[in-house]
Amino acid sequence: MAKQPDPARRSQRSRQAILTAARELITEMGYAKLSIEAIAARAGVGKQTIYRWWPSKGAVVLDAFLALSEAGPEQDMALPDTGDLEADLKVVMRATVAEFADPAFEAPIRALNTEIINDPALAAQYQEKLAGPVDEAKKERLRSAQRAGQLAAGADLDLALELLYAPLYQRWLLRSGPLTPQYADALVDAFLKAMGPDIDASTH
Amino acid sequence: MAKQPDPARRSQRSRQAILTAARELITEMGYAKLSIEAIAARAGVGKQTIYRWWPSKGAVVLDAFLALSEAGPEQDMALPDTGDLEADLKVVMRATVAEFADPAFEAPIRALNTEIINDPALAAQYQEKLAGPVDEAKKERLRSAQRAGQLAAGADLDLALELLYAPLYQRWLLRSGPLTPQYADALVDAFLKAMGPDIDASTH
Amino acid sequence: MAKQPDPARRSQRSRQAILTAARELITEMGYAKLSIEAIAARAGVGKQTIYRWWPSKGAVVLDAFLALSEAGPEQDMALPDTGDLEADLKVVMRATVAEFADPAFEAPIRALNTEIINDPALAAQYQEKLAGPVDEAKKERLRSAQRAGQLAAGADLDLALELLYAPLYQRWLLRSGPLTPQYADALVDAFLKAMGPDIDASTH
Amino acid sequence: MAKQPDPARRSQRSRQAILTAARELITEMGYAKLSIEAIAARAGVGKQTIYRWWPSKGAVVLDAFLALSEAGPEQDMALPDTGDLEADLKVVMRATVAEFADPAFEAPIRALNTEIINDPALAAQYQEKLAGPVDEAKKERLRSAQRAGQLAAGADLDLALELLYAPLYQRWLLRSGPLTPQYADALVDAFLKAMGPDIDASTH
DNA sequence: CTGTAACCGAGACGGTACGTCCGGTCTTCCA
DNA sequence: TGGAAGACCGGACGTACCGTCTCGGTTACAG
Known part of the structure; x- marks a missing residue:
């Protein structure tokens, strides 16, 4: 041994x-x-x-x-919660777009992804230690929106996060398109259409 | 020189x-x-x-x-078009899920992504030569759906493709969740809610 | 300090x-x-x-x-002394040849020499602690021979030992020739010619 | 292969x-x-x-x-040959003693020996390429002496070289004693007694 | 039909980094 | 406080590839 x-x-x-x-x-x-x-x-x-x-x-x-x-253990990972989901998400997504445009973020995040893609063990670690907590904070905001009736009650939050973030992330990672504030807004709009409150409820 | x-x-x-x-x-x-x-x-x-x-x-x-x-020059890249967008997309997305589960596809696609992430020139080549034609075929199916009134007329097709595929792709690339047929269906459902025909039109 | x-x-x-x-x-x-x-x-x-x-x-x-x-403090380092120097030396030298042929002796002695060659302090220790006592025992036999008139009275015993042993040792260390019983005998013969009793004295 | x-x-x-x-x-x-x-x-x-x-x-x-x-292909490896073997050898041996005292010779020769002791293949190469030619030159001088009747006709020249050089070389390598011109002379004297012309022939 | 210029296979070259091993020092904890 | 255990910094080991280069040989176009 x-x-x-x-x-x-x-x-x-x-x-x-x-x-x-x-x-x-x-x-x-x-x-x-x-x-x-x-x-x-x-x-x-x-x-x-x-x-x-x-x-x-x-x-x-x-x-x-x-x-x-x-x-920084008490990272300000919590998303803003003004009660207006659309506005809050647009702020967050625009901030994310800005962050990805910062060259200082480029190298390290790409480095990490390069490794994760080819190393399942590392990917698991990454999910557990880094992505997990961040995603949890995001889900918390979505749960708050569900309680406020701004998001479909039965929505799958994992899928919700992916709908919001995966397009943005993929554009950046593969450089398959421009990252603009308008793009961020469009993502939020699409997300809310897909995951927003049930339409039947509003027609009553 | x-x-x-x-x-x-x-x-x-x-x-x-x-x-x-x-x-x-x-x-x-x-x-x-x-x-x-x-x-x-x-x-x-x-x-x-x-x-x-x-x-x-x-x-x-x-x-x-x-x-x-x-x-194979005349690759069967064209998506099925039975007239039923939802059914067609679910077939395609389930097929994609199955493809990603094939170990023979793993290594090469991950290899390609590893390079593309860190090499902008290569990424551009990739977009132009490989992803572009495939995406064009997909967009063609979506345009057909627009003509059939099954998709919002003004929908941004690039964004549409990303909404459909990026979540799936990201799950696979980062191994951040399971890839199941149900997941494929859920993606199509969400996509159609976000990009389906305008609701206003139907309420009039 | x-x-x-x-x-x-x-x-x-x-x-x-x-x-x-x-x-x-x-x-x-x-x-x-x-x-x-x-x-x-x-x-x-x-x-x-x-x-x-x-x-x-x-x-x-x-x-x-x-x-x-x-x-073993009272090592049997003392050489045989039957009164016949030539016979005794041949026995000893043949035994030495046999000893050097034993693979179990190889590694350690070569190891020691490797170190000694490049480390004067170690060489001094070696001379004092290991080689010295052994050489003294050999010289004692030669002194006995001098007393018996079988060796020149004024012979330099350090030189005598070197004449006897250095050729053998060098052949072994540098692998510059075969170590045979005949070679041992030839060395003794040469040694006795060089260091034996003065010829003038015997012819008178 | x-x-x-x-x-x-x-x-x-x-x-x-x-x-x-x-x-x-x-x-x-x-x-x-x-x-x-x-x-x-x-x-x-x-x-x-x-x-x-x-x-x-x-x-x-x-x-x-x-x-x-x-x-230098035509190295001056040839030993002096004035016709007087004893004088020639004493010159050569004293020169060798002086050479060994030169610090510039120390390091490389000790280095070589360190390796040779533990590497039979290297030892063989050394014998063939370096020691061999030098020894041959020395033997040539001894053959000349045999022809001149200054050395026993049947002498084993390999053994002869070892008698002459091995004591000197061992003293230097193991630092087991001082290297002086007198020592060089003593070695030649002993060598000539052992290997000189047959005494019987001269007494008849 | 014959240069001759290019690509081709092969592989030696100066390098960088790998992952391992060991030298010698320092620290921790046990008896 | 001596000793076991072993982490530490440093640095050489021998290997694998990098990207460049030089070498004959073999095309294939040009005269």
């Missing part, structure tokens, strides 16, 4: 240095140029220390982002 | 051998293990012959798929 | 385990594969325990052999 | 750079600090180019010395 390292003796100093170095290198040079060797050198750490604690380069990158979330 | 190779003298024998080798290696060993050296060796070709005609590994992979389409 | 470990508190259990492990590993895998890590692991000892008590890998190896000698 | 590199396509430029770098690094930093990486870096060469053409570090070092000999 292979010997497992003892997490109790792990150097937190090295861990933070590695994650920080990984984040810096990704933004500086892009994911293609990211190497374990460079991370170790930048972090002032032996390569073995990386291999001891992470199974792959992708795992390091994922952890580098998880560490950010941990840093 | 750098000398350009003369396409007229290009060896079609080598070209086919390279594309075939690329396809075989991707399915056999996955994209991560794919190397130019391996392609050249398998194809019985000098490395320079690859570098002469393709700018990157991703370009070879893309070409390997384009070549498949060229093989 | 660096702190020196206190020899009084040294664990004899660890010391023996380390020396035994070193000996075993050398015979099993040869000197090239010998590492401090492997010795520590085999001995069930922390690496620091080795570094605390020995300055170099070579020192451990040397000690591993010294420990053997200590084990 | 493993593929062998094609010697015809070997870059002589790289070969020379590697051998020169190896020689320089050995003298500068000693053999212990010599690494393939350092040789490659100093030579401005990829590591693979070294691994392609040499099976081990020792083989590179050996070649580095062989290349020196090739450079």
